[in-house]
Amino acid sequence: MGRGIGMYDREPGAFGPSSATLSIDADARLTLLTGAADTGTGSYTVLQQIVAEELHVPLAAVTVVQGDTDTAAYEVGAGGSRFTHTAGQATLAATRELKQALVTLAAQRLGCAPAQVQLHQGRFVAAEGHSLDLATLMAWAVEQGTVPLTRTGSYLPTGPVAVTSFCAQVAEVEVDPETGQVQLRKLVTAHDVGTVINPLTHQGQIEGGVVQGIGQALTEHLLVQDGAVTTLHLGDYKLPTAMDIPELTTVLVETKAGPAPYAGKAVGELSNVAIPAAVANAVFAAVGVRLTDLPITAEKVYAGLRAKEGWK
Amino acid sequence: MRMIRLRVNGQPVVREVPDHRLLVDFLRYDLSLTGTKEGCSVGVCGACTVLLDGQPVSSCIALAVMADGCEVTTIEGLAEDDRLHPLQQAFIDYGGFQCGICTPGQVMAAKALLDVNPHPSKEEIQAWMMGNLCRCTGYYKIIEIIESIQAVAEGKGAP
Numbered sequence: 050m051g052r053g054i055g056m057y058d059r060e061p062g063a064f065g066p067s068s069a070t071l072s073i074d075a076d077a078r079l080t081l082l083t084g085a086a087d088t089g090t091g092s093y094t095v096l097q098q099i100v101a102e103e104l105h106v107p108l109a110a111v112t113v114v115q116g117d118t119d120t121a122a123y124e125v126g127a128g129g130s131r132f133t134h135t136a137g138q139a140t141l142a143a144t145r146e147l148k149q150a151l152v153t154l155a156a157q158r159l160g161c162a163p164a165q166v167q168l169h170q171g172r173f174v175a176a177e178g179h180s181l182d183l184a185t186l187m188a189w190a191v192e193q194g195t196v197p198l199t200r201t202g203s204y205l206p207t208g209p210v211a212v213t214s215f216c217a218q219v220a221e222v223e224v225d226p227e228t229g230q231v232q233l234r235k236l237v238t239a240h241d242v243g244t245v246i247n248p249l250t251h252q253g254q255i256e257g258g259v260v261q262g263i264g265q266a267l268t269e270h271l272l273v274q275d276g277a278v279t280t281l282h283l284g285d286y287k288l289p290t291a292m293d294i295p296e297l298t299t300v301l302v303e304t305k306a307g308p309a310p311y312a313g314k315a316v317g318e319l320s321n322v323a324i325p326a327a328v329a330n331a332v333f334a335a336v337g338v339r340l341t342d343l344p345i346t347a348e349k350v351y352a353g354l355r356a357k358e359g360w361k
Numbered sequence: 362m363r364m365i366r367l368r369v370n371g372q373p374v375v376r377e378v379p380d381h382r383l384l385v386d387f388l389r390y391d392l393s394l395t396g397t398k399e400g401c402s403v404g405v406c407g408a409c410t411v412l413l414d415g416q417p418v419s420s421c422i423a424l425a426v427m428a429d430g431c432e433v434t435t436i437e438g439l440a441e442d443d444r445l446h447p448l449q450q451a452f453i454d455y456g457g458f459q460c461g462i463c464t465p466g467q468v469m470a471a472k473a474l475l476d477v478n479p480h481p482s483k484e485e486i487q488a489w490m491m492g493n494l495c496r497c498t499g500y501y502k503i504i505e506i507i508e509s510i511q512a513v514a515e516g517k518g519a520p
Binding site: 088089090091249250252253256257258259260261282283284288290291292294297 | 400401402403404405406455456458459460461486487488490491492493494496497498499500501502503504
């Protein structure tokens with residue numbers, strides 16, 4: 050048995066412009082238009098949450114229309130661990146501008162200056178106490194001809210962000226000294242995170258990344274012979290299966306610091322990178338064999354074990 | 362060409378198919394049931410899993426003519442009108458999918474397991490589900506969902 054540590058850091062992606070357009074209709078339903086598509090990471094829900102949070106509406110009141118780059122404002126899209134940061138900020142900008150427009154409208158309706166109106170617990174409240182809710186405001190706004198009300202927000206990062214997103218991992222392996230077979234028994238993955246906007250999808254990213262790292266560490270190998278790839282399909286290229294996953298513990302060290310809305314950071318490309326290092330270090334700790342190319346196969350460990358014993 | 366008579370998601374289907382038509386292609390193209398996905402075309406990834414007389418099969422290496430006289434269940438056959446099957450709802454509520462490409466296969470394989478073993482252990486689940494590859498989730502939530510679905514369906518707990 051042996052344990053090994055791997056560590057990795059990268060800052061949240063901070064490149065390329067993001068934009069988002071938010072509209073509200075006569076029934077106070079909100080529609081956010083984004084040029085990016087949610088590939089399964091849950092970005093749809095994160096953007097939906099930002100709108101709902103700012104305007105004090107339930108999630109169900111917000112629809113995200115995604116992926117139509119003909120109609121949406123410019124958006125680089127998901128990649129490089131950027132999306133919660135940049136698209137989140139663009140969405141926040143659009144939402145805050147729309148909120149200001151709604152406050153101005155509410156002020157007209159309430160007969161006071163916009164500076165005297167606050168959105169409080171879902172109601173537009175004037176300084177002297179009169180208030181109205183969003184549904185009432187929008188029904189009135191229809192009659193004023195100001196529906197739908199639309200605002201676009203943009204965000205362009207100005208350079209790399211000065212925050213870390215550390216990941217530290219410990220792998221515990223069991224190595225058979227006769228055959229070199231490596232079993233990954235336990236893994237702890239600890240993450241330096243900002244505010245976690247959606248815990249379910251955040252954890253999904255961590256778990257998926259861990260198992261991708263395990264594949265790279267232990268089972269995945271693209272064979273090339275005379276310049277031709279000879280690993281031709283998933284029967285030959287071994288992805289980890291449900292049987293291959295270790296007991297996993299996740300530790301989140303949450304700090305309120307990060308470039309995404311509400312001080313969020315990033316997690317998309319964090320949990321996968323250091324796994325091979327942790328596993329290789331664990332194998333070394335277990336049987337003293339130091340491997341520096343992947344995947345870490347029983348054959349390689351076996352060769353290392355026999356070499357240590359002086360076998361030819 | 363051959364005439365096949367089968368039931369798909371409870372409905373009778375009578376079609377003429379070439380002998381070499383794959384079951385996955387028959388479902389997706391002849392019947393427009395595109396919920397079943399083709400991931401590897403060699404029967405190892407499980408994305409194409411459907412139930413043939415209740416048994417999970419890789420439809421990408423099954424022929425449509427093999428389904429003659431059989432009951433085929435695809436992912437489209439799980440929901441009743443607007444009500445999702447508890448497994449489907451649990452996959453939504455507890456993070457059982459991300460990109461979704463493996464998900465129909467995962468759900469069908471899970472249903473087949475729960476039909477024969479309503480209270481599988483974690484080890485039994487892992488062994489049964491190892492034929493359904495997933496790149497996004499790392500399997501943890503899928504296993505937890507299957508392990509706790511009975512309790513979830515009875516309103517007694519969550520993964």
